[in-house]
Amino acid sequence: MTSPYVLATLLFYAASLALYIWNLREPSRAAGIGATSCLVAGLALHYLALLARSRMIHAVPYDDLFGSLSLFAWLLAATYLCLEAIHRRRAVGPFVLPIVLGVFLLAHLPEARPVKAPPAQGPLFAFHVTLNILAYSAFALSFVLSIIFLVQNRRLRSRKLGVVGWRFPALEVLEQMARSSVVIGCASLAAGMTAGLIWAHRLEGRYWDGDPKVIITVLIFLIYVGYTYLSRTAAWRGARASALCIFNFLFVIFSYSIVNRYLSHFHRYF
Amino acid sequence: MEIVLIGLNHRTASVDLRERVAFTPEQAREAAEQLRSRGILEELLVLSTCNRSELYGVPCEDASDSAGAVELFLASFHQITANELNGSLYRHRDSQAVRHLFRIAAGLDSMLLGESEILGQVRDAYQIALDRGETGPVLNRMFQSALEVGKRVRNETQLGARPVSVAFAGVKLAERIFGKLHNHRALIVGAGATSEQAVRHLCDRGVKQLRILNRTPEHAVDLAARFGGEVVPWENLAAALDWPDLVVTSISADEPILTRSIVERAMAARGNRALLLIDLGVPRNVAADVRDLYNTYLYNIDDLTEIVEQNKKARVAEIPRAEAIIDEQVEKFLHWQAGVAAGAVLGDLRQKLAAEREAFVQERLASMPNLSEQERAQFAAMLQEFLDRVVLTPAERMRGIPELRRKLQNFEAIRDLFHLDREKP
Numbered sequence: 001m002t003s004p005y006v007l008a009t010l011l012f013y014a015a016s017l018a019l020y021i022w023n024l025r026e027p028s029r030a031a032g033i034g035a036t037s038c039l040v041a042g043l044a045l046h047y048l049a050l051l052a053r054s055r056m057i058h059a060v061p062y063d064d065l066f067g068s069l070s071l072f073a074w075l076l077a078a079t080y081l082c083l084e085a086i087h088r089r090r091a092v093g094p095f096v097l098p099i100v101l102g103v104f105l106l107a108h109l110p111e112a113r114p115v116k117a118p119p120a121q122g123p124l125f126a127f128h129v130t131l132n133i134l135a136y137s138a139f140a141l142s143f144v145l146s147i148i149f150l151v152q153n154r155r156l157r158s159r160k161l162g163v164v165g166w167r168f169p170a171l172e173v174l175e176q177m178a179r180s181s182v183v184i185g186c187a188s189l190a191a192g193m194t195a196g197l198i199w200a201h202r203l204e205g206r207y208w209d210g211d212p213k214v215i216i217t218v219l220i221f222l223i224y225v226g227y228t229y230l231s232r233t234a235a236w237r238g239a240r241a242s243a244l245c246i247f248n249f250l251f252v253i254f255s256y257s258i259v260n261r262y263l264s265h266f267h268r269y270f
Numbered sequence: 271m272e273i274v275l276i277g278l279n280h281r282t283a284s285v286d287l288r289e290r291v292a293f294t295p296e297q298a299r300e301a302a303e304q305l306r307s308r309g310i311l312e313e314l315l316v317l318s319t320c321n322r323s324e325l326y327g328v329p330c331e332d333a334s335d336s337a338g339a340v341e342l343f344l345a346s347f348h349q350i351t352a353n354e355l356n357g358s359l360y361r362h363r364d365s366q367a368v369r370h371l372f373r374i375a376a377g378l379d380s381m382l383l384g385e386s387e388i389l390g391q392v393r394d395a396y397q398i399a400l401d402r403g404e405t406g407p408v409l410n411r412m413f414q415s416a417l418e419v420g421k422r423v424r425n426e427t428q429l430g431a432r433p434v435s436v437a438f439a440g441v442k443l444a445e446r447i448f449g450k451l452h453n454h455r456a457l458i459v460g461a462g463a464t465s466e467q468a469v470r471h472l473c474d475r476g477v478k479q480l481r482i483l484n485r486t487p488e489h490a491v492d493l494a495a496r497f498g499g500e501v502v503p504w505e506n507l508a509a510a511l512d513w514p515d516l517v518v519t520s521i522s523a524d525e526p527i528l529t530r531s532i533v534e535r536a537m538a539a540r541g542n543r544a545l546l547l548i549d550l551g552v553p554r555n556v557a558a559d560v561r562d563l564y565n566t567y568l569y570n571i572d573d574l575t576e577i578v579e580q581n582k583k584a585r586v587a588e589i590p591r592a593e594a595i596i597d598e599q600v601e602k603f604l605h606w607q608a609g610v611a612a613g614a615v616l617g618d619l620r621q622k623l624a625a626e627r628e629a630f631v632q633e634r635l636a637s638m639p640n641l642s643e644q645e646r647a648q649f650a651a652m653l654q655e656f657l658d659r660v661v662l663t664p665a666e667r668m669r670g671i672p673e674l675r676r677k678l679q680n681f682e683a684i685r686d687l688f689h690l691d692r693e694k695p
Contacts, residue, residue, distance in 0.1 A: 156567055159576075163584065170445060237543070
């Protein structure tokens with residue numbers, strides 16, 4: 001973790017988190033603008049850190065678990081920034097930035113080392129990996145939004161909104177944001193899987209070689225599509241849909257960790 | 271560039287007196303015309319609301335005791351004796367007047383601390399006066415700064431953020447659940463004063479789809495006509511619950527009119543879309559066990575009162591931050607004012623020195639008839655250069671003095687030293 005870009009990114013992400021928390025507790029224009037500005041700066045430096053890593057290992061920066069974690073953090077921060085720009089709300093920032101910061105730290109603790117290049121790369125592979133990681137980021141965002149929804153919903157139903165509760169986005173907005181994130185995630189996952197299958201066919205002459213990763217990814221896609229449908233139905237809309245979204249994310253974590261590490265022979269890091 | 275403010279408000283005058291001293295828009299126009307034509311004020315603005323009537327003005331240059339003249343005018347215009355007004359009027363000048371206005375714009379001088387309606391009233395009063403040409407550079411700057419103060423206080427503090435009336439608290443809760451209310455529907459059960467207040471707040475917050483029920487249909491029709499809603503027959507109360515996102519009830523009834531079974535049926539019919547019930551009735555209009563239903567949110571008057579009390583305390587805690595913004599903006603305004611005054615002094619000084627130089631040159635060169643035109647011009651130019659170097663350039667440098675009081679004192683000293691006021695054409 002000695003690259004200056006990494007240290008600078010860490011600094012800006014940490015500053016952004018501090019300012020988001022300050023803005024939530026005591027809203028002020030300066031704190032809000034400062035938080036967003038630090039996040040933008042952090043994103044730019046993070047991108048440079050990814051580039052530097054890529055040059056150091058002579059491969060794409062997501063060529064190992066740590067690289068893919070770093071990309072995940074970058075995409076999560078970028079997706080959140082887009083959401084903030086659309087909805088003009090910063091109250092969710094204090095809950096997303098810790099994940100960005102934590103994953104970034106995890107990704108950069110060990111030193112990056114040169115690895116043997118995989119059998120084939122090219123743009124199709126790059127799309128496959130990037131889109132899948134974007135999907136995970138979008139699902140992670142929907143996970144955070146769903147937790148906030150449930151907490152806020154409980155407060156509203158128990159009539160104990162508290163000081164901070166007035167500053168969160170409305171429940172309906174949180175629900176829409178979560179659903180939007182899931183839609184982005186599903187679209188990315190579908191496109192990423194398709195790119196992966198085509199790439200695998202070009203490499204090995206067949207679309208699937210029995211890798212469990214593909215099965216779990218299809219399952220994740222289906223359960224999130226299911227969530228998107230169910231969240232609009234009478235029985236599930238509201239708190240139940242949010243709980244489902246949180247439950248679904250457990251599968252993403254399972255896929256990213258257990259499946260990658262122990263079950264998949266090819267997908268070790270994404 | 272003096273500023274005067276004469277007025278009365280809910281703290282200094284009874285509602286009867288305030289009513290008598292209030293200005294309609296036509297009266298405000300007439301008062302402005304008279305005050306200007308009589309040479310009392312060259313710039314003025316009338317701010318008249320249900321809680322205050324105030325005249326802001328910049329006196330004409332040769333007017334003496336403009337504040338006294340405005341007071342007398344106020345009394346005669348509204349046909350009130352000076353004695354009646356005497357104990358209720360307040361008078362502010364310059365920085366005090368500026369601070370007073372900024373506190374009003376920030377909502378610190380309102381009956382309901384932090385209320386936002388006053389900022390709109392200040393804006394409207396300024397716009398009217400501006401359109402009629404009644405303001406000038408000083409009041410323009412002052413009122414633009416006041417609007418900036420109001421905006422900053424609302425954006426940078428929590429002074430106006432949280433509701434402090436029960437009906438408004440209900441509406442703000444609706445925004446916590448549904449977000450912006452433009453595309454949401456409200457059902458009002460009851461057509462009394464409380465319901466009207468709730469409807470007013472809802473309409474202010476953007477609700478366009480409104481249905482009203484009342485046991486006395488005429489009252490519902492009247493309320494609907496005033497706020498643009500539809501009337502639903504009282505008998506259709508249960509069925510009407512399928513439609514709205516938000517229900518506000520405020521009727522007199524011994525037993526709840528909305529029981530759990532009625533609401534449960536409605537939730538099934540409306541596909542479990544979130545429903546907020548604001549029960550402002552005493553005794554309660556909505557059964558307490560309704561809050562156990564999925565996707566329903568029920569708040570009664572006690573719940574809202576508790577929220578309002580918490581919010582009032584929170585607003586009071588924000589006063590120091592609001593005052594800090596006001597201090598900053600007052601200082602900024604006074605610096606601007608000093609800069610303008612400095613500019614005026616320097617302008618007068620230049621004029622005066624130019625006139626003196628011309629007279630001096632004419633006088634001295636009269637006794638030197640042999641000098642050529644070029645030499646005369648050179649002499650005049652040298653004298654001007656001397657004056658620039660010794661007087662004007664040092665005077666200009668005083669603009670840059672950061673300490674406001676010293677800057678003003680220095681420029682006043684220049685005015686006295688060179689008698690700039692006495693010989694103005």
